[in-house]
Amino acid sequence: MNLTLHLTDNCNMDCGYCIREKCPKDMSEDVLYRACDLAFSKGDRAGLCFFGGEPLLKKDLIYKALDYCEEKSRDTGIRFDCKMTTNGSLLDEEFLKRAAKARMKIGLSFDGTAQDICRVFKGGAPTSEVVEEKAKLLLKYMPDSAALATIAPQAVPYYSESVRYLHRLGFKDISVVIAYGEKVNWTDKDLEALRVQLQDTCSYLKEIFLEGRRLHVGPICSKIKECIRDKNPSERCHLGVRQMPVDPKGDLYPCTSFIGDERYLLGNVFDGIDRERVKEIAGRSSIPSTCTGCDLIKRCTNSCGCANRMNTGDENKVSPLQCTYERMLIEVSDALGEELYRIDPQRFAKLFC
Amino acid sequence: MKISKSKDYKKPLYALGAAAVLVAASLTGCHSGVELEGETQTADSDDRDTSTSIVELEGVAETAASESIVENEETADPTASEESKVDCSETEDELELEGGVALAD
Incomplete structure (x- = not known):
């Protein structure tokens, strides 16, 4: 089974949009090994995402988790996968060599040319120079690593430029999400500017397509792929069904944004998963009533409990921000999809099917 | 910003065309019609066709698994829906990278 391990609540950065409360709470070795055991306890795959x-x-x-899980994988024949999302500032060659050996997939939280707007070290020092160097180091060892950019309202003017910059650095897999939660305040003007940025990013993707190169930009290319496959983008959520976070104490929750809320506690690594509770919470997730009858119901993230909770306080209630953004994203992505398909259907199918 | 229901949406042509390719690939069990695996790698290091072809095949299976959950959500019987949902210890989903939207693989 897949688990996200919150190894610590501490961070050396102080990002303006971060909703996590920072405190010096670290996972103990006992919790770590129990979590690894839990990952191997059922199914023929064990997955850990370090977070x-x-x-x-x-x-x-x-290092301890990798050694332990690789040995368990050899002993049991259960496949072990690992990933990590990091701000990158502490990456070094020794770690990257070990991670590469474990075939770890690393996602680097990097906002591109907007990095210093929100992502600063504790104390306020800029992070862009350090992270750019670390990004180059990461790509040297793991050229398929992903860049994960978060766009807050004040960073919208840098959206398209950031995608270009990250691609020039060597990232071919770029995820861009908009910042949610109480620390950001989106306005209609921001969203109008965002539309322009999305369209400009599509122009860049078209350039890349015409050159015969490959670039995946998270929300845009994902919308196209999901449409082709009739896949509902919010299904990856389903509150505890896909992947369960483990907090430093060993408690289990349905999603990282629910950590600390006792109402959503699903068990812990010592006593196991409360399966009835998982079923009950997963069963509670539903399509928001405001979305019933909308033609885009299966194309948007209306039922992502995490986004809804951050924006409205209710996992089953979609926000005007989410609705407006999703409609815009689908429209822009479909326009790009139609254009690329007309240009070269064969190449389009190769890239997006 | 407002919540607004979209009406008269039609599935884009690109999706219909490309979906046909997917169906053909899943029926034949190979990539006929589109040379995915067999395509010559170019000198351009950006081209990752070979590795992508493997990912794409996994994606087809993943879609099928996901669809069953969509259908369950829409069932009239909420109890049936709840029972059919499984927790993460019972699925074989890909491990997700926290903090991003769906990535290329």
């Missing part, structure tokens, strides 16, 4: 806070503050735990 935080900043997971590289606890490199020692990552």
Whole structure:
């Protein structure tokens, strides 16, 4: 089974949009090993995503988890996959060599040319220079690593430029999400500017397509792929069904944004999963009533409990921000899809099917 | 910003055309029609066709699994829907990278 390990609640950065409360709470070795055992307890795959806070503050735990899980994988024949989302500032060659050996997939939280707007070190120092160097190092060892950019309202003018910059650095897999939660305040003007940026990003994707190169930009290319496959984008959520976060104490929750809310506690790594509770919470997730009858119901993230909760306080209630953004994204992505398909259907199918 | 229901949406042509390719690939079990695996790698290091072809095949199976959940959500019987949902210990989903939208693989 798949688990997200919150190795620490601590972080060496102080990002303006971050909703996580930072505190010096680290996962103990006992919790770590129990979590690894839980990942191997059922199914023929064990997956761990190292997360935080900043997971590289606890490199020692990552090394221990990798050693332990690789041995378990050899003993049991169960496949072991690992990933990590990091701010990158603490990456070094020793770690990257070990991670590469474990075939870890790393997602680097990097906002491109907007990095210093929101992503600063504790104390306020800019992070862009450090992270750019670390990004180059990461790509040297793991050229298929992903860049994960978060766009807050004040960073919207840098959206398209950031995608170009990250691609020039060497990232071919770029995820761009908009910042949610109480620390950001989106306005209609921001969303109008965002539309222009999305369209400009599509122009860049068209350039890349015409050159015969490959670039995946998270929300746009994903919308096209999901439409072809009739796949509902919010299904990856389903509150605890796909992947369960483990907090530093060993408690289990349906999604990272629910950590600390006792109403959503699904068990812990010592006593196991409360399966009735998982079923009850997953069963509670439903399509928001405001979305019933909308033609885009299966194309948008209306039932992503995490986004809804951050925006409205209710996992089953969609926000005007989410609705407006999703409609815009679908429209822009479909326009790009139609254009690329007309240009070269064969190449389009190769890229998006 | 407002919540607004979209009406008169039609599935885009690109999706219909490309979906036909997917169906053909799943029926034949190979990539006929579109040379995915067999395509010559170019000198351009950006081209990742070979690895992508493997990912794409996994994607087809994943879609099928996901669809069953969509259908369950829409069933009239909420109890049936609840029972059919499984927790993460019972699925074989890809491990997700926290903090991003769906990535290329």
